[in-house]
Amino acid sequence: MAKLDSKVPEGNIAEKWTNHKFNMKLVNPANKRKYDIIVVGTGLAGASAAASLGELGYNVKAFTFHDSARRAHSISAQGGINASKNYQNDGDSTYRLFYDTVKGGDFRAREANVHRLAEVSGNIIDQCVAQGVPFARDYGGLLDNRSFGGAQVSRTFYARGQTGQQLLLGAVSALNRQVDKGSVKLYLRREMLDVVIIDGAAKGIVVRNLITGEIEKYSAHAVVLATGGYSNVFFLSTNAMNCNATAIWRAHKRGAYFANPCFTQIHPTCLPLHGESQSKLTLMSESLRNDGRVWVSKKKADMRNPADIPEDERDYYLERKYPSFGNLAPRDISSRAAKEVCDEGRGVKGGDAVYLDFKDAINRLGQKVIEERYGNLFEIYETITGENPYKSPMMIYPAPHYTMGGLWVDYNLMSNVPGLFVLGEANFSDHGANRLGASALMQGLADGYFVIPYTMGNYLAGDKPTLVKTDHPEFEKVAKEVKDLTNKLLSIKGKRTVDDLHKQLGRIMWDNVGMGRNEAGLKKTIEQIRQVKEEFWKNVTIPGSGADVNQTLERAGRLVDYFELGELMALDALDRKESCGGHFREEYQFEDGEAKRDDENYSYVAAWEFAGENKWNLHKEELKYEYVKQAIRSYK
Amino acid sequence: MEAKKLNLTLNIWRQKNSKSVGSFAEYKVQVSPDASFLEMLDELNNTLELKGEEAVHFESDCREGICGTCGLVINGHAHGPLPKIATCQLHMRNFKDGETIWVEPFRAKAFPVIKDLMVDRSGFDKILQAGGYVSINTGGVPDGNAIPIKKEISSLAMDAAACIGCGACVASCKNASAMLFVSAKVSQYALLPQGQPERYRRVERMVKVMDDLGFGSCTNTYACEAECPKGISVTNIARMNRDFMMAKIKSKEVEV
Numbered sequence: 001m002a003k004l005d006s007k008v009p010e011g012n013i014a015e016k017w018t019n020h021k022f023n024m025k026l027v028n029p030a031n032k033r034k035y036d037i038i039v040v041g042t043g044l045a046g047a048s049a050a051a052s053l054g055e056l057g058y059n060v061k062a063f064t065f066h067d068s069a070r071r072a073h074s075i076s077a078q079g080g081i082n083a084s085k086n087y088q089n090d091g092d093s094t095y096r097l098f099y100d101t102v103k104g105g106d107f108r109a110r111e112a113n114v115h116r117l118a119e120v121s122g123n124i125i126d127q128c129v130a131q132g133v134p135f136a137r138d139y140g141g142l143l144d145n146r147s148f149g150g151a152q153v154s155r156t157f158y159a160r161g162q163t164g165q166q167l168l169l170g171a172v173s174a175l176n177r178q179v180d181k182g183s184v185k186l187y188l189r190r191e192m193l194d195v196v197i198i199d200g201a202a203k204g205i206v207v208r209n210l211i212t213g214e215i216e217k218y219s220a221h222a223v224v225l226a227t228g229g230y231s232n233v234f235f236l237s238t239n240a241m242n243c244n245a246t247a248i249w250r251a252h253k254r255g256a257y258f259a260n261p262c263f264t265q266i267h268p269t270c271l272p273l274h275g276e277s278q279s280k281l282t283l284m285s286e287s288l289r290n291d292g293r294v295w296v297s298k299k300k301a302d303m304r305n306p307a308d309i310p311e312d313e314r315d316y317y318l319e320r321k322y323p324s325f326g327n328l329a330p331r332d333i334s335s336r337a338a339k340e341v342c343d344e345g346r347g348v349k350g351g352d353a354v355y356l357d358f359k360d361a362i363n364r365l366g367q368k369v370i371e372e373r374y375g376n377l378f379e380i381y382e383t384i385t386g387e388n389p390y391k392s393p394m395m396i397y398p399a400p401h402y403t404m405g406g407l408w409v410d411y412n413l414m415s416n417v418p419g420l421f422v423l424g425e426a427n428f429s430d431h432g433a434n435r436l437g438a439s440a441l442m443q444g445l446a447d448g449y450f451v452i453p454y455t456m457g458n459y460l461a462g463d464k465p466t467l468v469k470t471d472h473p474e475f476e477k478v479a480k481e482v483k484d485l486t487n488k489l490l491s492i493k494g495k496r497t498v499d500d501l502h503k504q505l506g507r508i509m510w511d512n513v514g515m516g517r518n519e520a521g522l523k524k525t526i527e528q529i530r531q532v533k534e535e536f537w538k539n540v541t542i543p544g545s546g547a548d549v550n551q552t553l554e555r556a557g558r559l560v561d562y563f564e565l566g567e568l569m570a571l572d573a574l575d576r577k578e579s580c581g582g583h584f585r586e587e588y589q590f591e592d593g594e595a596k597r598d599d600e601n602y603s604y605v606a607a608w609e610f611a612g613e614n615k616w617n618l619h620k621e622e623l624k625y626e627y628v629k630q631a632i633r634s635y636k
Numbered sequence: 637m638e639a640k641k642l643n644l645t646l647n648i649w650r651q652k653n654s655k656s657v658g659s660f661a662e663y664k665v666q667v668s669p670d671a672s673f674l675e676m677l678d679e680l681n682n683t684l685e686l687k688g689e690e691a692v693h694f695e696s697d698c699r700e701g702i703c704g705t706c707g708l709v710i711n712g713h714a715h716g717p718l719p720k721i722a723t724c725q726l727h728m729r730n731f732k733d734g735e736t737i738w739v740e741p742f743r744a745k746a747f748p749v750i751k752d753l754m755v756d757r758s759g760f761d762k763i764l765q766a767g768g769y770v771s772i773n774t775g776g777v778p779d780g781n782a783i784p785i786k787k788e789i790s791s792l793a794m795d796a797a798a799c800i801g802c803g804a805c806v807a808s809c810k811n812a813s814a815m816l817f818v819s820a821k822v823s824q825y826a827l828l829p830q831g832q833p834e835r836y837r838r839v840e841r842m843v844k845v846m847d848d849l850g851f852g853s854c855t856n857t858y859a860c861e862a863e864c865p866k867g868i869s870v871t872n873i874a875r876m877n878r879d880f881m882m883a884k885i886k887s888k889e890v891e892v
Contacts, residue, residue: 052774055774067695085780130770134793135790162798179765241696242697275668275670380701383701498685549751
């Protein structure tokens, strides 16, 4: 079995990437057209990768299950993108962004990757501006910044509350340009259902054409997965309805290691549940915490309306507990603090919600300024809840939002399977146990624009230009397995719906692998997941056929993978006997309730190898901190 | 905490595939006023699936009004009766108990129905692929602050760039014109300094593809602006028309 080699280059951290870029092999321009690359996913990471690789001259085949590349879920990111430009003259630097991200990740990220991310952060902004992304500007015509959680400098660039949309439209415009030139061929409405590995290397994929139901085979010299995260394992999350783990999970089952699956981020500012029919949770950008103050009543089950609760009977608990970061404490900490006060019975009217109040900001700055900063977010809130947040405080509660875990990759963003690269949220590399706000967009674009164009060349330079044909027996075998799975699903004809079973799994995951985890709960969870999975295989109903558009079948296929992934998340959480970042084991905390990390025993990446149903082998990549001293992460 | 449920009659367009003839089917549902319109359809689908019937196919993704995937014509209005929201943001509290609701796909010659309420809007991407970009490669670009842009101009460009590509403008236009969609992208680049080098070539190419795909022409009824979930202004159409005229004079690639 392949040894876990992170392939981090030698030398001083500030020079690793520069030296590595020089040392990597190149493919000469005339030879690039002899290589085919498959990119799955057209979000920030996938679109930027496909565009950049196309520009270099490779033949790129880009796949998305959407009807358009622009629909990828990156589009929903609201708040902004970090970059250490230091345009504000407030002491930012590459090293500070690196330091903040390593600390924010609770010392469970790979230092060298994070430093590279900080190094290229400024290039991303330049790239996006040149593409015509309309970032917010000041009256002097230069770019504006705002602050985000976990940082004491203003380094977040934004385009109103629609930064993800604008960055994705920028990346997709670059992709469209390559489609126009013929260097990228775009395959829409195709869902990747398996990866094909020949002689130990990734050589293609098998997809389902979501319109015709046909199972199609595509070959290439390398496969790039940029397929996002797996928060929808919880059923209710801020992820879009179609976000799923199938691409990375099926790759995992073909040999790619899954790293740190239990590192999930619960975002503190989402709208509370309205009832049983709820289909997803809506995020309210973290940027709101720049001006909004989070509070609950000091009394339990206080049934008064917020306006009737006097100032001295309010508990601004983030400001009280974390005076130096206040309402901008990082996400994991803010979420846990909200859970704590609600568990005490001090949530809004005794329920699961806390207030996010803009009254002071409106008094200080005027409603117009607040409108300018957050107008669209306030509108979204009013549309969904029917309440006006200019008049009464918003109600918020944490919800699953982002997954730091993902497929294991080395410094070159290649998984342990040669030729299988993983970018963006789908990999595990840069955020450790907790991601800071406005860093997901940064990572997606760093991977796609500035890392993969170099590391892909290095890999392909050692590969033969002959392309495997899709009638190769291995392609036939994998395609048959995919078809068999579809037929098996359609043949069950039971009495429970896919959504019903998914909701049941989601509740189990939220209760025991959510914000608080403990040994007994996790062990019980593994049993419960297996029971629901068994129930699914006996009793699910999927009307319609496989030879047509069938959205129920699509959802069922994704749920099959969530059962297995859910179990691995619980197993990983059970195995990691410490609290760090988004992973909070109730047994491991300080007296004041803060997370108790165990650097002596758990300073490693847990990379799981699939070893048959319900079985995994653990491989460890030790994490060494040569630059940022591992310390208790304090935001007090 | 759930409020009293609404009893509603839904008349939903069902169509097996692009070649078959569709028709309305009637369904009775009970729904919480706090649920969204699409959550109501989720619940309906759940009951249909339990009976072994195929779900009503409709598209949605972010359910936050930004991805542009969803799009239904509800009681004759693209994205429903409220202004400036996408279908996914419409909540049932805006309907009355006992009401009958008509649900149809976005209809246009250039948006063929795929199944039930799903339509094919890939024409939009074909237009964007004909020059809806700035021709720069990754790397080698100037510093972000080397290109100062007036705040007002940047803000206008952002107004245009806010388009989510849902196609409501086409669905609500009696000519099925895509002028609002195309002009929003043309305007974003026409306003910004980055878009100047290709300004006239771009508008010519995009308009040509738009026409070739069978989208209709604009006759200034402004129905598109009224139904646009993002409030994209028809002034963008005026700007595009102006640029298109200028292109005839300035471009070297004029085809008469």
